[in-house]
Amino acid sequence: MMRKILSLCIIGVLLMGTGCNSAIEAQQAKRTEIINASIEKPTAIDTIIRRALGIGEIYPSIESLSRESSIIIQGVVISRSTFQSDGVTFVKSTVKVTKTLSGKASKGDTLPFITPLGFNTLKKSDKVVLFGRQQSKDSLLLPDTYTTVGGFQGQFHIKGNRAKRNTEHLNKADQKTFPSLEMKLSLLIKKIKKAKQ
Numbered sequence: 230m231m232r233k234i235l236s237l238c239i240i241g242v243l244l245m246g247t248g249c250n251s252a253i254e255a256q257q258a259k260r261t262e263i264i265n266a267s268i269e270k271p272t273a274i275d276t277i278i279r280r281a282l283g284i285g286e287i288y289p290s291i292e293s294l295s296r297e298s299s300i301i302i303q304g305v306v307i308s309r310s311t312f313q314s315d316g317v318t319f320v321k322s323t324v325k326v327t328k329t330l331s332g333k334a335s336k337g338d339t340l341p342f343i344t345p346l347g348f349n350t351l352k353k354s355d356k357v358v359l360f361g362r363q364q365s366k367d368s369l370l371l372p373d374t375y376t377t378v379g380g381f382q383g384q385f386h387i388k389g390n391r392a393k394r395n396t397e398h399l400n401k402a403d404q405k406t407f408p409s410l411e412m413k414l415s416l417l418i419k420k421i422k423k424a425k426q
Contacts, residue, residue, distance in 0.1 A: 287406060288379045291417060295424035297378045298360040300332030300340075303387075303418075306355045307339065311346065320349040321374070324359060330418060331425045332361075341374045348380025350395040356387040358417060382407060385417065392417045 288294045295301065304324040311320055326338045334340060342351070342359060351357065360383035361375035377383035385392045393411035396404050412420075 286379055288382045289408065291410065291420040292424045294360040294378050294383055295331070295421050297362070298331065298383070299363050300334060300361045300375065301330040301358065301421055301425075302326045302332070302334055302340065302361070303328040303330060303358050304340075304356075306351050306353050306357060309351065309353050318346040319343050320346055320351070322349070322351040324351075324357065330358070330421050342377055343374050344377055344380055344384075350381045350384050350386070350398070358385040358387065358392055358414075359383060360385075385410075387414055390414050 288297065302324065304326045306322050307325050308323045309320060311318055313319070320343065322342045322344070324340050324342055326334050326336055326340060328336065340361075342361060343364075344351075359375075360378045362378060364374050364376065381396075381398075382394060384394060386395055390413055391411060392414045393409040394407070396407055396409045399407060
């Protein structure tokens with residue numbers, strides 16, 4: 230009798246263990262499915278932003294920025310506003326061109342540049358050199374606008390006769406990855422012209 234009870238207990242424990250394992254395996258499979266879906270299928274707006282800005286790309290030199298730019302201008306930020314699209318906050322900076330370094334723009338033109346909020350270093354009245362890409366007419370970001378290459382990487386601030394990227398918002402390790410590239414404005418312009426030949 231004792232053997233029968235012991236046998237029944239062992240069989241019960243084995244059946245419960247098998248049931249638990251199946252439940253755990255089912256939960257793990259579900260988690261894996263959710264993780265894979267989120268990795269393989271980014272939202273449309275994420276894909277658009279990444280493509281438009283080259284997020285994830287590192288532009289360590291004037292030459293690399295120049296190669297990716299359809300327009301490079303020197304100018305002054307005359308207005309700045311924010312808007313939302315698909316839950317993402319963007320900054321729209323309107324820049325008055327003082328000099329065209331590459332691409333099609335004339336002195337006095339005003340060009341709209343849009344950037345996601347966390348990738349913008351531009352403020353009203355800033356004197357800048359911008360490495361930009363024009364958005365296509367069917368762009369979901371805003372047709373006929375520009376984005377700066379690599380977000381803040383394509384935004385150079387001019388102070389006196391020097392220009393540099395604003396990297397103070399980055400931690401020390403990231404500042405090594407994304408150097409400010411500070412130099413004389415005349416040297417920056419010379420490097421752009423050489424890279425665009």
